Amino acid sequence: MTRIRATAIGFVAVLLWALLALLTVGSSPTPPLLLNAICFTIGGTLGLIWTAATGGLGQLRGVRWQVYVFGTLGLFGYHALYFSALRLAPAAEAGLIAYLWPLLIVLFSGLLPGEQLRRDHFLGALVAFAGAALIITGGGGPGFSTAYLPGYGLALLCALTWSGYSVLSRRIGDAPTSSVAVFCLATAAASWPLHFAFEITSWPQGAIGWAATIGLGLGPVGLAFFVWDIGVKRGDIQLLGTSSYAAPLLSTLVLVLTGIAAPSWTLGLAAILITGGALLAARASFAN
Template structure:
């Protein structure tokens, strides 16, 4: 496991390494969309997770499963795999680049819903700010899905009806991730099974590809490069994040992670060569601000206790 071979590092350096995870994850949407356009939604996702699993095996490794609560192995596996499948396939099944970015923004409701789940299931205290911040995040998604017109319920429903599968999968990713985080806090007892979870996601994707079928996998120098970059962004993202949360400043890392939607939309627009309107960016800003205010509603309460 490479993380154990690293020399001693200062907290600021570890924090900087952890922050690179946010940049890597922010490139996921554009890179996954590029790969799935070449290999198909299921085949592309299976290839990405296969390589990412190898990266995680050598960077993080596997814990001794005998020391991990069985409830977490089972429950964590189901929730994490469900989240990763929903996330990757929601982008893979999108009909065009613009829709892929919209779907990704739905997925970035996860910080808000994670805090909501923590309040409901983990007895995390919050103040009155949680309600308007939650509404703000949801309104931001409505703005994103309004098709350049801001909040427009008819246009938003028309957008969703064009590809209900992708938008439903994105919402599934949000809810399963929030449930996973809540479940992990209760049951994990410090265990990190991300490598195992990625391996299971890979197996499920290949089973789905072989049984349901997918488009043939034709390799070229260009799509191999895109595949490696997508897998590296996904796998190395978890690897460097692990370094950050172990040795770095978790407060800085958590705060910075709330800006992922903005960076993700920016990187996706650049990678996919897709211009985004000012109205879209306003929606992204509302989602981000809503998540930050949700976080403030819990951290402020903790500070007052």
Template sequence: MSTKLAASFYATLSITFWGISFVSTKAVLDKLDPYTVLVIRFGFGALFLLSVLVFMRYPMKLALIHVPALIVLGILGVFVHQIIQATALLTIDASHAGWIISFSPVFTVFLSMIFLHEKVTLSRAIGIGVAIAGVILITTSRSGQGISFAMNIGYLLMLLSTLNWAVYGILLKRLHIPLPSIVITFYMSALSFILTVPILIKGRGWEDLALLSPGEWGHLIFLGVFVSGIAYWYWGKAHEVLEASQASAFMYLEPLATLIAAVLLLNERIFLQSIAGGIIIIVGVIFVNGQVWNLRNILKKRRV
């Protein structure tokens, strides 16, 4: 398997696990508050990764000069990101969250234009407008039932999480830490666990764990091992080979994973308007990344 193909495989698995994570989080939020869900998943994730590191004898020594970058990545990419999403899922459907997260590459391009001085092309301008129209369609798809202010806040939080994820993706590439991706992921998970434990203790969230069914414990274990552990590990491995914009293109697959899991596991109703909005977002993101024009160039070369 070529290096780039392997990186694409890792990115696909990561995105699939993250897509399903919205459903697993939604499944346990009826009995647990967001902070309790997060501290348990971070704990499971850190424990799993530590076990892999010990078994495979990875070097875990961390130079002090890299600690600040690791703290920034851990707080933004794991701690803050997951808290925002878990809170948003209290008031919006998992399938809607999956569609909105695909908006993240638009923010990646925005940040690249602002901080990296990339040009605002016609393709990008059209794509941004189209993607925004898709978000509006999704957030108004339940208008027949009446959208409460709380639901609007949930959608805003999901949009904030996409911005936060775009920042994380750029920083992951820029703040290069010369350690294996699994070691970096372990430190980020461990840091997030440490940050959330005091909140769990103060809210006595562990008392609600006895209310969970075996299926709900399965969701928590999946969130810890596969989402907080393997997905972040594999995403880091993908970024070792792929550019940030190339990796962000895999976000197109996340809504599909969320949609299928939401229907199968949560029996969520699927609104045609929300599906249309999600497709429009993806089309807009394709324009933003300039992939339509890249495809045309490829076809022209083949004809020649």
């Protein structure tokens, strides 16, 4: 596989993640752990079928158990927090805060051997977090409600979880793409009992609810992890990292176009600040 083709395959993940908020809203009122369980069962099962069909099952025995634990905790933690955040706060606002992870990846990468942070990294961080603050305060308008603070907090934890997982994954060595299927199935296995222990079961409602849930399992919580793995391992990881900064803007645009989020100057400015801050940090990375 060529570097250009691998990069293009990895970019598919960015497009799929732009639909994450829309499909999560469509799956309501399914509780977060149950949604985790259903989606990762779908994604993991299809991934295992793909692994078997391509003769990759033997590779799974050579993966260290620590890698499986790390991958499972990363996927489980991120999505449990994300789904919970979108249940407790408006989808567009919570989604934008959660999408601080591309910027945080750039900042945290400065802690890795051989990496350093430059002035634009810090400027980018300030600009992006100004966007997050604008969302939380509602620009000082009447739309602000403290009732959404738990959701905003979970969205921020979500961003910290995925960025930490992404950066630390460089320290544990490479694993075959087929191992992602195990991450997904293990996440589902953990989510099912936790759901029955702590949540009230509420299955997706009607055709739209089930279509959104299945769509999550097939795309943003399924195929996206496999194509992203191919992209970051065989493609241009800098280009893919930069392209991921488009995800919050695309996600918000999808929510506005579908009528879930109302267009407003506050939302638009916040999207510009978060995306612009991340691009500013990315420019500093390219200069290294």
